[in-house]
Amino acid sequence: MSREIRLNAFEMNCVGHQSPGLWAHPRDRAWQYKDLEYWTELAKLLERGRFDGIFIADVIGIYDVLNGNGEAAIRQSTQVPVNDPLALITPMALVTEHLGFGLTASLSFEHPYPFARRLSTLDHLTKGRIGWNIVTSYLDSGARNLGQKALSDHDARYDYADEYLEVLYKLFEGSWEDGAVLRDRERRIFSDPSKIHEIRHHGKHFQVPGIHLCEPSPQRTPVLYQAGASNRGKQFAAEHAECVFVAAPSKTILKKTVADIRRRVAEAGRDPRKVLIFNLQTVILGETDAAAQAKWRDYKxxxxxxxxLALISGWTGIDFGQYRPDQVLKHIHTNAIQSAVEAFSSADPSKQWTVQELADWVGIGGFGPLIVGSPQTVADELQSWVEETDVDGFNLAYAVTHETFVDVVELLVPELQKRGVYKTEYAPGTLREKLFGDGPRLPASHPGAAYRDLGRLHGPLAAAALA
Known part of the structure; x- marks a missing residue:
């Protein structure tokens, strides 16, 4: 029997996300990103389509590598203007019951102590439907605006991230014991100080002596997402992530990436089947293949x-403005370009990729692949990606919003359900329970679980239990 296909909607609190220029399409609603109704209507739509969640991207900074400035990104609304993603979650949670929320927040720009409170608050308000996409950021413009000369070295950012996660695990998992909250009206005691512990963290980057400010939320630690594609990023994911987001342009690359991640997860002492891997994908649907192709030509x-080019330059750190549209990529000698060429040429080694062709590829859906066709054609293709690469599901980017997601819910989802590869009802419980079928908390094999014994290590906040 074919495996269940999992779907997330890939969104961002901005006008132009992964399909630069499509904001100008007459049916696109991205200009309404400032309106609560845009987000609440989307949330209800996605829950009707039984999406696992909405994965909300974010950047701090602007794409200013192209031509050495941010003018192109600003002119084309390429992920700017961009609003804070955190504020979207509460209203979307209010109009849904099951939909999960993957919040992107950079640990490079957030101190872990107040950030832990924000995450716990959201997990409380959503009744345990919060996930956190752990990113270390990649835009120097963001670092400069926070008083830094530039982002720190790539691998050093992950060393910083390791300690950041250690602080959060101590706060989420170890500071408040189970049973610390009494709510005892008779004795007028709300919480038991003997079961609440200072974390006493003294590290290279952080000094956090006190207790977590929040009582334990339904999941304690939110579901952990990670999107690093580098060797160091994949190692970090293997140790910490429960869901991994990748953007492989071909089945060949994706198969290798998935196998590499699962191998690393197993070496880290965790169950590789308990880490879900999602690939970036965009679909354009019509009632027939011809109708879908006509829609694609309209979007183009x-x-x-x-x-x-603003997106590609920002992602790679290479200014593509210095190259002609017809220039062949393999003749551009930089490490970043070579890795991109290798990724894109894997599907067709004989193809000569030009700058124009790379921009055309990214123009709808970013680096991820694009599938155009009827529900039957798209379902066939998604099933083949799952079966041939061992990927668990897809983060679906939109071409035109909400139209792309309406088409998925009304055309594709029924076809997948008919084939028995897509859920017809949500599982009960928190996001972690829905995704993995286990309990609401991190499994014992996860490194975060090791911090549940802070009381034994440090002693209680109060010397004696309450009488």
Whole structure:
């Protein structure tokens, strides 16, 4: 029997996310990103389609590598303007019951102590439907605006992230014991100080002596997402992540990536089947293949070459403005370009990729692959990706919003359900329970679980239990 396919909606609190220029399409609603109704309507739509969650991207900073400035990104609304993603979650949770929320927040720009409170608050308000996409950021412009000369070295950011997670695990898992909250009206005692512990963290980057400010939320630690594609990033994911987001442009690359991640997870002492891997994907659907192709041609009229180059330049750190559109990529000698060429040429080694062709690829859906067709055609293709690469599901980017997601819910989901590869009802419980079928908390094999014995290590906040 074929495996269940999992779907997340890939969104961002901005106008132009992964399809630069499509904001100008007459049916696109991205300009309404400032309105609560945009988000609450989307949340209800996704829950009707039994999506596992909405994965909300974010950046701090602007894409200013192209031509050495941010003018192209600003002109084309390439992920700027961009609003804070955290504020979206509470209203979306209010109109849904099951939909999960993957919040992107950079640990490079957030101190772990107040950030832990924000996450616990959201987990309380959503009744345990929060996930955190752990990112270390990649735009120097963001670092400069926070008083840093530039982002620190890539691998050093992950060393910093390791300690950041240690602080959060201590706060989430170890500070408040189970049973610390009494709510005893008769004795007028709300919490038992003997079961609440200072974490006494003294590290290289952080000094956090006190207790977590929040009582334990339904999941304690939110579901942990990670999107690093580098060797160090994949190692970090193997140790910490429960869901991994990748953006492989071909089945060949994705198969290797998935196998590498699962191998690393097993070496870290965790169950590789308990880590879900999602690939970035975009689908354009019509009632028939011909109708879908016509829709794709309509969308193509609005793609932005300049906007695509702004994205690619920001992602790779290479200024593509210095190259002609017809310049062949393999003749551009930089490490970043070579890795991109290797990834894109894997599906067709004989193909000569030009700058224009790379921009055309990114123009709808970013680096992820695009599938165009009827529900039957798209379902066939998604099933083949799962079966041939061992991926668990897809983060679906939109071309035109909400139209892309309406088409998925009304056309694709029924076809997948008919084939028995997509859920017809949500599982009960928290996001972690829905995704993995286990309990609401981190499993014992996860490194975060090791911090549950802070009381034994440090002693209680109060010397004696309450009488």
């Amino acid at each position: 009229q609005y793609t932005s070459y300049e906007g695509a």
